[in-house]
Amino acid sequence: MAKIEFTLNNKIISIDEHPNRRLLDVLRDQLLQTGVKEGCGEGECGACAVLLNGEIVNSCMVPLGNVLHKEIITIEGYRETKQYQVLKEAYSIEGAVQCGFCTPGMMIASEALLRKNPHPSDKEIRDGISGNLCRCTGYNMIIKAIKRASEEGEGLW
Amino acid sequence: MKDISKSINKVDNEEKISGKAKYVSDYYDVDYLYAKTVRSIHPKAIIKHIDKPDLPEGYYYVDYRDIPGKNFVKIIFEDMPVFAEKEVNYVGEPIMLIVGKDKEVIQDIERNIKIDYEVLTPVFAYKDSAVHYHFHKGDAKQAFRDYDQIIKYDYDTGYQEQLYIEPQGMLGTIDGDKVTLIGSIQCPYYVKNAVISILDTSENNVRVKQATVGGAFGGKEEFPSLTACQLAVALKKINKPIKLIYDREEDIEVTTKRHPSKITLQAAIKNQKIAGLRCHVRLDGGAYIGLSGVVLSRALIASTGVYTIDHLEVNGDVYSTNTVPNGAFRGFGAPQMLFAIEMFMNHIAKDLKIDPLAFRFEYLAKQHDQTSTQGTFRDPIMMTELIHKAMEMSSYIEKVKAYQDENIYKGIGMSFVLHGCGFTGSGEATHINAKVKLKKDDQEKVHILIAAVDMGQGVKTTMKKIVAQILEIPLDDIVFNHPDTDFVPDSGPTVASRTIMIVGGLVARAALSLKKQWTIGEEVVVDEHYQQPEYIKWDEEHFIGDAYPAYSWGVNVVEVEVSKVTYEVTIVGSWSTYDVGKAIDERIILGQADGGHLQGLGFGYLEVMNHKNGHIEQKNVTDYIIPTSVDTPMMETVLIDNPYPLGPYGAKGAGELPLVGGAPAVALAIEQAINHKVHSVPVTPEKMMEMILNGKN
Ligand code: FES
Ligand code: FES
Numbered sequence: 001m002a003k004i005e006f007t008l009n010n011k012i013i014s015i016d017e018h019p020n021r022r023l024l025d026v027l028r029d030q031l032l033q034t035g036v037k038e039g040c041g042e043g044e045c046g047a048c049a050v051l052l053n054g055e056i057v058n059s060c061m062v063p064l065g066n067v068l069h070k071e072i073i074t075i076e077g078y079r080e081t082k083q084y085q086v087l088k089e090a091y092s093i094e095g096a097v098q099c100g101f102c103t104p105g106m107m108i109a110s111e112a113l114l115r116k117n118p119h120p121s122d123k124e125i126r127d128g129i130s131g132n133l134c135r136c137t138g139y140n141m142i143i144k145a146i147k148r149a150s151e152e153g154e155g156l157w
Numbered sequence: 158m159k160d161i162s163k164s165i166n167k168v169d170n171e172e173k174i175s176g177k178a179k180y181v182s183d184y185y186d187v188d189y190l191y192a193k194t195v196r197s198i199h200p201k202a203i204i205k206h207i208d209k210p211d212l213p214e215g216y217y218y219v220d221y222r223d224i225p226g227k228n229f230v231k232i233i234f235e236d237m238p239v240f241a242e243k244e245v246n247y248v249g250e251p252i253m254l255i256v257g258k259d260k261e262v263i264q265d266i267e268r269n270i271k272i273d274y275e276v277l278t279p280v281f282a283y284k285d286s287a288v289h290y291h292f293h294k295g296d297a298k299q300a301f302r303d304y305d306q307i308i309k310y311d312y313d314t315g316y317q318e319q320l321y322i323e324p325q326g327m328l329g330t331i332d333g334d335k336v337t338l339i340g341s342i343q344c345p346y347y348v349k350n351a352v353i354s355i356l357d358t359s360e361n362n363v364r365v366k367q368a369t370v371g372g373a374f375g376g377k378e379e380f381p382s383l384t385a386c387q388l389a390v391a392l393k394k395i396n397k398p399i400k401l402i403y404d405r406e407e408d409i410e411v412t413t414k415r416h417p418s419k420i421t422l423q424a425a426i427k428n429q430k431i432a433g434l435r436c437h438v439r440l441d442g443g444a445y446i447g448l449s450g451v452v453l454s455r456a457l458i459a460s461t462g463v464y465t466i467d468h469l470e471v472n473g474d475v476y477s478t479n480t481v482p483n484g485a486f487r488g489f490g491a492p493q494m495l496f497a498i499e500m501f502m503n504h505i506a507k508d509l510k511i512d513p514l515a516f517r518f519e520y521l522a523k524q525h526d527q528t529s530t531q532g533t534f535r536d537p538i539m540m541t542e543l544i545h546k547a548m549e550m551s552s553y554i555e556k557v558k559a560y561q562d563e564n565i566y567k568g569i570g571m572s573f574v575l576h577g578c579g580f581t582g583s584g585e586a587t588h589i590n591a592k593v594k595l596k597k598d599d600q601e602k603v604h605i606l607i608a609a610v611d612m613g614q615g616v617k618t619t620m621k622k623i624v625a626q627i628l629e630i631p632l633d634d635i636v637f638n639h640p641d642t643d644f645v646p647d648s649g650p651t652v653a654s655r656t657i658m659i660v661g662g663l664v665a666r667a668a669l670s671l672k673k674q675w676t677i678g679e680e681v682v683v684d685e686h687y688q689q690p691e692y693i694k695w696d697e698e699h700f701i702g703d704a705y706p707a708y709s710w711g712v713n714v715v716e717v718e719v720s721k722v723t724y725e726v727t728i729v730g731s732w733s734t735y736d737v738g739k740a741i742d743e744r745i746i747l748g749q750a751d752g753g754h755l756q757g758l759g760f761g762y763l764e765v766m767n768h769k770n771g772h773i774e775q776k777n778v779t780d781y782i783i784p785t786s787v788d789t790p791m792m793e794t795v796l797i798d799n800p801y802p803l804g805p806y807g808a809k810g811a812g813e814l815p816l817v818g819g820a821p822a823v824a825l826a827i828e829q830a831i832n833h834k835v836h837s838v839p840v841t842p843e844k845m846m847e848m849i850l851n852g853k854n
Contacts, residue, residue, distance in 0.1 A: 028182075029185075032185060034176070034179070034182075034183035034185070035175070035176020035177070036176070037180070037182075037322075037323070037371070038182065038324075038404075039322040039323065039324070039405070039778075040405045040777065040778045041404055041405055042405070042777055042778065042779065044777070044778040044779055045322060045778055047322055074176075075175065075176035076176060079174075079175045079176065087174075088170075088171075088174045088175070091170070091174055092166050092167070092170040092171075092174070093166075094744075095164070095167070095744040095745065095747065095748045097167065097169075097170050097173050097174060098372075098613030098614065098615070098748055098752060099173075099321070099322070099323070099369075099370060099371045099372040099373075099612055099613030100169070100172075100173025100174070100178055100369065100371065100613065101180065101321075101322045101323040101371030101372055102322050103173050103174055103176075104174075104175075104176040107174060122791075125786075126786045126787050126789075127786075127787065129786045130785045130786050130787045132786075133322060133778065133783065133785065134322065134786075135319075135320050135321055135322050135372050135374070135752070135756070135783065136322075136372055136613045136748075136752045137748055137751060137752050138748075138751030138752040138753075138754065138755035138789060138792060139751075139755070139785075139786040139789045140751050140789065140791060140792055141747075141748060141751065142786070143786065
């Protein structure tokens, strides 16, 4: 057990926990960030993606100890932003959501991509979300959504 | 009136994108205990003795001795136990649950359980037939007496795992005699009936609710009945809320998959024509039959694909093996069969040195033709339009020519498919008899009360659209919550591409009568139930008659490039055309088209799963590869309207159709690229290398 302090969605959190616990479990079981999903538990599906100091990580692969004094954004925090609104609209219009289980992770991946590259090509989008599995949509509509967001959100990223 | 196909914002977009939608693992409303399953490590063995450590306070074992009813999962046959008693028949078969507060303590307990087995010799070969079906049409015997030539090939297909991104999960609470189960499920009433049976209790004592479902594809059709039964037994014993959530490995290893198959097709050829066809489908059922017989019958009925063959003899078997039971997966036997028949039609043409396209055109089923089971294709068939459109979109003819050269390693393939909508045979009328209810409350809100589950296919949106359009009221005045068996009647399972056509049709009828009875300020309730159209007759024993009330049709064209060095396949393009009657929401159908087709492509070239001595070898997402965004081509889809008179607004089934043609289309494309006949999917680089080394074509 150790006291671990970090920022979650702009709020400072301090918890007593074993530093080896998976960040995913702490986020879900203790901090009730249930928008963060567990799809595989081995870093392969991206359903558990969060932003850690602005970079996308799979929270199932991150030990809690690694987030000490760092900043985490989950879908619960991200949904308060302007960028989220633009992406949400684009996902809706393009039909990018079916069962929705991959969606929060996809949204985080979309944000991480657009931050680095506000005007990605189709190929760059494919690469950008290649760590996130979706079994429902066949990806095309997600790719179109990200493209649309990059156009409609001109200047935001 | 506006065109119902015009897409709208799906009603659950907001909650899903924001992460607010509640999936089964997201319930933290009360303190749930966790349950973990102790499983067999042998494919076949007798349990001689179980040595269990003493439990700490607040921890429990739950096994067959705790079951109040009969120890089997109520599906069709009484063959699969909820907990193994004396023997185990596959690796991963559940023996008992350990239930308690702390997952780590549970793991510790599990490690200290010693099970003493007497290991027996397992069966993996296709030798013990558990289900056998046979039917024929015309006089195939005669055709096989008087022929110029017999052409015969064997085809085989592998396992396919649904790999919904949300693993299986169920949770339960108990209040007095009443158990409530909330799960990631497709069929609330399957679960309810199974639990009633295992608890040997009355209907009122079991309530089943759907949580938001994170993908299912058939994988959450019958399997959740097993976890629900286990949980219900545990609830009765322990009397506290319990969660049973699988992790990915457990999910892949022990849940139902698509049946591996071996299909033999034989054609008697006379004057360059098919005089008769013989088909034998063999499915690996796994350790328990479950739905395998129903899967087999769908496969057999699809034995002639989109073609009319006058003289036909069909046999099918499900074999019991000591492997994980196989079950429902989008397409339900049809993907295996359509792969085989599409390849076979091409292979016959090649052997006869006839242009395959012209050859296939000759046999295309037309309206009023007899189906494989001597039923009738009653409605107009628009295959010719679908094919021409797909060929034009993909520049099929040009590319077939351009890729003829053996050294190019590019290819294009085209599959023609159909899918019977709704339950096979008399299922809708005799087994299901769907009921639906609409209720208008005194606040003028209309509640859709049906057991259909939105698992991503958009039924919340499409059902609301149907009701809104008929009643001419805004979508916001319609309520459609996740089904809860305490409130909704049994409108049947969410399977078999039946939800919109059958249940939606009933909902539309109910909406029409509600419109007539509408009284402002008063509650009005309308019920409807399924009635089989008079002209549909089905002889279940002999497979004679109309196996389905209607069929959806499709064409898939796939273009590939194969690496000359590694034989890795790149899908360059994909073009599809479908007749699903009428799309209730165009974008939703296009989404089904993309997602379903990609699963079909995965089945055809990428998704490899095997077992070794009954142990599934690919147990996680690293080893079991499904397509990622990088593997996926842009997919172009065109829908052609062909309204079905009995479907709501003309809609037929759409969920499974796009998957069915994926494997043959990609396999035919690869066949052209490597210039070798393909007989087996997935067509992996290893298989290609072998074919090329063997040199036979
Ligand atoms: S759950 Fe973390 S990557 Fe899949
Ligand atoms: S929408 Fe279901 S996994 Fe992506």
